[in-house]
Amino acid sequence: MRLTPDMIRLAVPFLALAVLLAGVFWLQPRAMTYSGLNLLFNLAVPIALATLAQMFIISVNDLDLSMGAFVSFVACVTATFLNDAPLVGALILLASIGAYAALGVIIHVRQLPAIVVTLGMSFVWTGLAVMILPSPGGAAPDWIRSLMTVRPPFVPMAIVASVLIALVAHLIIARSTLGVLIRGVGGNERSVARAGWSVLRARAAAYALAALFAVLAGMALVGLTTAADANIALRYTLLSIAGVILGGGEFVGGRVSAVGAVVGALTLALAGSFLSFLRLSPDWQIGAQGAILILVLALRLGLDAMERRRMRA
Amino acid sequence: MTFLRMTASRPWLWAWIAAVAVFGITIAATAGASAAGLAQAAFTFAAFSVIVGLGQMFVITLGPGNIDLSIPATMTLAGTVSLKLMDGQEAMILPGILVALGIGACVGVLNYTLIRALRIPPIIATLALSFIVQSTAIWTNRGLRVKPPESLASFSTGTLWGVPNVAIVAGLLTIAAWVLLERSGHGRRISAIGQSLPAARRAGIPVEGVRLATYVLCATLAGLCGFLLSCFSGGAALNMGAEFLLVSIAVVVIGGSSVAGGNSNVPGIWGAALFLFLVVSMLNTYGFGAGPRLILTGFIIIAVILAASARGRTAA
Amino acid sequence: MNEQTPILSVSDARVRFGEVVALDGVSLALSAGECIGLVGHNGAGKSTLVGILNGGLVPQEGRVEVSGKAAVQTAGWDVATARALGLRCVFQELSLCPNLTVAENARLMHEGLAGGAWRARARALVSKTLDEIFPGHGIDPRATVSMLPIARRQMVEIALAFCDAGTPPGIVILDEPTSSLDAGIARQLLDHVRRFVAAGGTVILISHILSEILNTATRIVVMKDGRVVADRPAAEFTQAGLVTAMGTAGREQARRLEGKGRGEVILTHAPAVGLPFEISRGEVVGLAGLAGHGQTELLRALHGRLSPEWRAHADPKVAYVAGDRRLDGVFDLWSIRRNLTVGALPDLLRRGLVQPEAEDRAAADWKARIGIRTPDMGLPILSLSGGNQQKVLFARALLTRAPLILMDDPMRGVDVGTKQEVYEIIRAEAEKGRSFVWYSTEMEEMELCDRVLVFRDGGIVAELTGASITEEAILAASFLGAA
Amino acid sequence: VPAVADTSDSRIALSNNYAGNSWRQAMLTSWETVTGPAVAEGVVAAADAFTTGENSATEQAAQIQNMILQGYDAIVVNAASPTALNGAVREACDAGIVVVSFDGIVTEPCAWRIAVDFHEMGRVQIEYLAEHLPDGGNLLEIRGLAGVFVDDEISAGIHAGVAEHPQFEIVGSVHGDWAQDVAQRAVAGILPSLPEIVGVVTQGGDGYGAAQAIAAAGRDTPIIIMGNRQDELLWWSEQKAANGYETMSVSIAPGVSTLAFWVAQQILDGNEVPKELVVPFLAITQDSLAEDLANTPVGGVANVEYTLEDAQEVIAGAM
Ligand SMILES: Nc1ncnc2c1ncn2[C@@H]1O[C@H](COP(=O)(O)OP(=O)(O)OP(=O)(O)O)[C@@H](O)[C@H]1O
Ligand SMILES: Nc1ncnc2c1ncn2[C@@H]1O[C@H](COP(=O)(O)OP(=O)(O)OP(=O)(O)O)[C@@H](O)[C@H]1O
Ligand SMILES: [Mg+2]
């Protein structure tokens, strides 16, 4: 079988995950247990969801710099309104999905750079979050809490959830007509329009889907942490972008992979654990994160080179 | 109509209009009494954003995906190492500056090496490298705050005929950047690469050399800014660059440069930097709490972008 | 079948783009069972007319009418209406989504594929249509489009236009469909067009290769400067008559100068596959063979070898004329002038700064020499028609002082008159000592070369010189692998 | 009370969420200086410090989960959020691990808290100003990072103080994000539009920047409450020498991490320790300035490190 570039792109995150996992198991055999795996991966679930959200935006050639702020906002709403007055909370979350779709519309109609608009929105979401929770607090609704801490037989919740969301997102982006349309907009907007589709609606749909996954990310996060604060997920902006790229996605051209994105997110989460098991000096713990990011991405280079050698042979 | 035509050919005007409007609203709070002081403060702090913004602008002009996220870490490392080296001695000022610029240049070379050798998207490469640079900064002096030499401290906080010295430095750099971008062959090449890398290659442009030079330039400016900022604020802090990550990007895009690359806008950077400083001052002056202030900041940024795009429509 | 009842017609359409009048009152009626050959010089307005028919462009004046229905106001004529009527378009620039598979592109093009198991149905449909038009095409519908060479992408796009997924194709517009195809594939396409028309379909065929038009079209419409200047049955035209109608003076064909001695060798190259070769001063070397057999790759490799990556040389060794102008030719945001001068930047600099006067002079000079149709070289490059953009790329390479010029099918979409002028320029430059390496899909251009290298399977398999360069010899070498 | 268990096999981990300022660096250094000998003497088997890159609750939660996996007996945590770590802390407690939080405390009931009365830290600033400026006047407030518990508490204390002393009015309030340059920039931006101010209340570390900005605006220097940074103390003592400038300085001592270490050790040792401990903040007055300045490393933060005996005293005091 010939490896296509697409397959190499997908193989990289899997390989990186496998290598890191092997390293973690070697450093800390206790991680090989049911609860060990759960501890390793459960906080990766919201990251994976946020990464998928970012993936939808990237697939239409845009970039969302407000992802972390939005997930924080959702977390604040979940820990307050959704807990105290579920109906109001649900309405707020629905409205925020609508707001995202509207953003997509504005960005398209006015031909605005998404980076700037979402940069502006990141202030707005943080501001709203600060107003909802001026100081940390709130409580996770019980049902979310129990959903996130459920213990299915044999395979821990974190793994089940990751596989499940990867599957659902894959069906949406790779198999459905809507997914094809969204990626088509990323690949060649003009030809999609010439085929009679409304690019406007496609972009709005991509943004709404992104918001939906980001809402799920915020809710899952609160389910794990039990409470929220306005800055809880600010890191998710960069993590989600890195996850998409690690998972073989590209910034332009509608080339994304849902499975890759989830694996990329898990890899990033695992990289952090791997480093803490290494017990580096605190001075270098931050730097080591960078080094690991570089190493993982260098894997792609290695695979590419291998493939080229094989083709020549 | 003539106004529209004027703004159409000068996309940077919008950032300036916004800055002037916000300035007006702010001084209205004190019936104009504070105009001079506020303007001076605005130019002082905008100068730092401009210096890093210029570098970021060159990088963003290189085309989609090109961005330098290592600016904050570079500023921190350049600031801490050079201040530690000078250790308050006047005689060490020149070595201090050279070390700050040298650190910037090194980071730029490393950034580019990662991007090119490992074929990593710049956003990830520079982010990853910034972690390493930040660690190096922590390791070199563990956050101790060393005072700058007296003459540097007074230079960076001083003024010349009422104009802050740092603003003069940033102004000169701006002029140089404008010439480089609009008049020089190098600027043409950057713009060509930003529009289409394969086309630039086929047109005989030495793309790798130009990209390397651009990343080095950006990081060197970040090093210079870190140096000036730590002299200005009486010592380098480990978190002193953090703010400049978003600011450096924001001044470029609000200033009218295209995030799609190839098209940049030097005067707009000043407008945007002043605007970003003044928005916060305005909202602080009117006593908004953190929440509403953030929300308004966000909406004002979007409004400026919308206004600038309305100009784009009428011109077409 | 009544020739007099048009199924779709455009009347008195006028389109202006700023200063440029693209269409100046054009009327055209399409009937069932005819193939209209649409010809005209670069920038005559052919693609603009296609845009109106397709519904993507609303003319400032004029109307579109559909037979059988109440007259459709121009405002009501949009892409969706046109497609529902069975109108299909293959555009001048490739317009597939490169990141999607062939089948996924089919899904986007055809509403009829909606519903369950659409992947399987799309694959089957594309395969069936490709088999029908291009037997032996070897295209996997699961392949990602960006992985296909340009000729195959063109084939996919053509097949998608002729697909029947619920709404059968009624009117198919082909805007220079053969520009990236080699002769064999082009013939397959034109055969299919004839069959399609015989079965009652309607085709508009745009091409600068007049023999294609004369052999395929039933009616020929000639456009000039945004107007229709002739509209008659194809049988009434001859090649010469057509050229006259287009307003390009029928020039004498440029010919190879026989018996010219070879100068000093300026370059030798030994590629990984196939025969090595060398290039001498003042020589025009053609690269022939079926499209996608390694010609473009060789040009890229040569260019990569000779052009600097790190520092600009004052004396460039090589210049390149791109074939895929959208991808690696034009700089979208720039004016025509900047696009033209970018290759020769080192010559325009003084102390690192660009000299505006020198730049203006160079631009004005080449505007005149190669006839770039624009009121102002300061206008954006995208305001030029496709063929005129290609001329700019050509001028960009000639403006440099490079002794070697690599050309990747540079005449794509250039009209006949201009082609002859360019051939003469190439000839004159070669006389002065410049060398050219010229890949082309058009056989007659190969016959202009001093020497031709024939490609097959990624490497050179044969070398023809002088009088032995004939269509038959090239075809024989490219199919059999040996001369 | 004699120790009932031996802790020489116990392993303690420090979970720290941020290392990007001098305070945190001093905190890590103190941890090292105190736990190093403790490990060498065999008091505990290990005392490892872990730091996450940015100030992120989610990363810290993952870090705590890793510590559970690594089988530490106690986790000492300076938390990014008082609530967002509760899930992870709960899991640690369930796994039988002792969790001691300090500075940034967590609300999860199973954990110990070594709290600083941040509210009081804000209130005493006004108290001090009221003593020195009986006539009151306008104040400028420099806050920290919005949405963070410490910021909210100190600010609430300051406002409570102002409510008690209505002769003061806060005429301007800016967020300095606990970063010197941000604070300086924010102050410079609001200053031109403020009326005359008599005092600046701060949350720590912003005093020097505020003084610079005020000097740059050409205003008289008001009473600026300092935050125990060496550069602030130095500036203060220079002013004091030049014109008798008077102010005060308060902050939490970074060495409180060492107190948390000993508390964890005592709990592991089987000693009874109340869940809530309060440590005093470290205040520097006009009189103690000279001495404290001399004891503060150049460019560092005034600090107090705790010994086992100090810790036992604190615990006994809370019983
Ligand atoms: N978007 C546009 N903006 C400005 N001018 C345009 C635009 N599109 C086309 N034109 C102008 O309209 C005229 C007709 O262009 P068109 O593309 O229809 O020519 P064409 O006959 O298809 O030429 P070619 O054979 O080179 O493809 C040209 O002069 C061209 O410069
Ligand atoms: N960015 C931050 N995120 C979370 N907590 C912080 C941050 N900065 C400071 N803190 C916490 O706030 C409290 C007071 O910090 P302080 O303001 O004294 O530090 P700082 O002023 O940033 O230090 P410096 O300016 O000297 O580098 C401490 O509990 C410290 O850990
Ligand atoms: Mg055309």
Ligand SMILES: [Mg+2]
């Ligand atoms: Mg053409």
